[in-house]
């Protein structure tokens with residue numbers, strides 16, 4: 142059965158686009174047929190992360206406004222042949238697509254694809270409402286900082302209001318050195334506030350940045366710890382029971398327990 | 404979004420206050436968003452007062468229609484000359500606070516619950532969430548948000564939480580701020596007014612309700 146996943150966060154710059162690209166490559170590597178939809182209209186960069194910038198002919202708005210059928214706007218990935226991108230426009234703004242258009246587009250796409258993954262813009266304005274409207278599953282990305290966790294909390298509230306009840310959490314950019322010193326929120330601190338199912342803990346990893354620059358998501362890099370974390374997330378989304386990698390040595394949370402004013 | 408519109412508890416009931424320098428259509432739009440996000444939480448038939456000298460007749464009609472759609476009743480009151488009958492006596496406030504709204508989930512940042520009566524939350528109240536109740540507030544979970552009990556002047560109202568970590572607590576017209584180095588207590592605590600101050604004591608759940 143096909144699944145529509147939206148990747149969202151509230152706070153900007155926490156790793157939604159990075160996550161979308163990596164999940165896409167991860168599912169495709171398992172032989173799934175995947176389409177990634179960039180809804181961050183005006184600020185598109187999912188194409189960059191996938192190294193597909195120079196292949197774009199049409200965009201999401203051309204499709205929703207009926208100028209071209211969606212198949213014409215899809216860009217196939219160079220190496221992962223079952224992975225496609227539906228890019229967005231760099232010149233329009235986020236109100237150019239509405240929820241109804243998004244729903245009918247996704248209804249078309251699930252006939253052809255195993256996974257539809259939607260990269261959401263930051264914030265809770267109309268662009269967010271449109272991006273989540275068709276989704277079965279919402280993946281909320283946060284980083285271990287108070288402001289990001291609070292925004293994630295708001296987003297989870299908004300998702301609940303839109304009756305999106307299947308919500309998963311990814312905590313990105315965890316820095317073991319800082320967690321050890323008690324300078325960063327721990328998984329327990331985050332769980333206390335958000336209390337939703339966590340499917341991934343991704344370490345902060347320079348290789349994420351270098352692979353972004355090369356247009357090849359980090360999940361394909363066997364030596365990257367973030368890449369491994371993304372592989373595990375893909376497995377968990379496929380329903381596998383995969384234990385969490387040890388980012389911070391066990392027993393540490395118990396010893397260094399600092400109270401954060403959330 | 405900027406907060407040009409707020410609901411505030413006052414002795415004469417729930418009050419709508421808005422920035423008059425802001426364009427009225429923008430006020431209506433913000434109000435609509437607010438009502439939409441809080442809508443499951445307003446007790447049905449909640450009366451909202453608005454100062455009569457702040458709005459025109461047309462604006463009053465527009466507000467009335469909008470409120471009606473969300474099950475609320477608008478009452479334009481003359482705040483410059485408070486008639487005694489308009490002000491709820493303390494007994495009346497206590498009477499209204501008897502109805503109970505039960506919320507069976509966590510109230511997340513940005514969500515508001517407003518009720519003329521008492522509110523019971525079966526979940527946490529997260530940072531940035533807001534609970535305004537005419538009566539008591541009882542949180543079977545952790546309270547980190549803004550809580551205001553006895554918002555219409557009931558001095559006997561209480562706020563109970565399994566884990567009280569609120570940055571600020573309000574009962575009737577009194578405000579208590581959390582100490583800067585908040586200690587976590589692992590037992591249920593209850594805030595009430597004693598001798599004109601808000602005091603927080605540990606309690607046994609059985610005794611509370």
Ligand SMILES: Nc1ncnc2c1ncn2[C@@H]1O[C@H](COP(=O)(O)OP(=O)(O)OP(=O)(O)O)[C@@H](O)[C@H]1O
Pocket residue numbers: 150152153154155156157158159160181262263313314315343344345346347349350353367
């Ligand atoms: N685990 C990680 N380790 C190191 N850097 C990371 C990691 N995850 C993301 N980054 C970097 O953080 C930056 C922001 O990531 P990304 O663009 O994916 O965020 P976003 O949530 O999509 O942002 P926006 O809200 O602007 O759309 C990028 O430069 C990315 O390379």
Ligand SMILES: [Mg+2]
Pocket residue numbers: 157158159181260
């Ligand atoms: Mg992005």
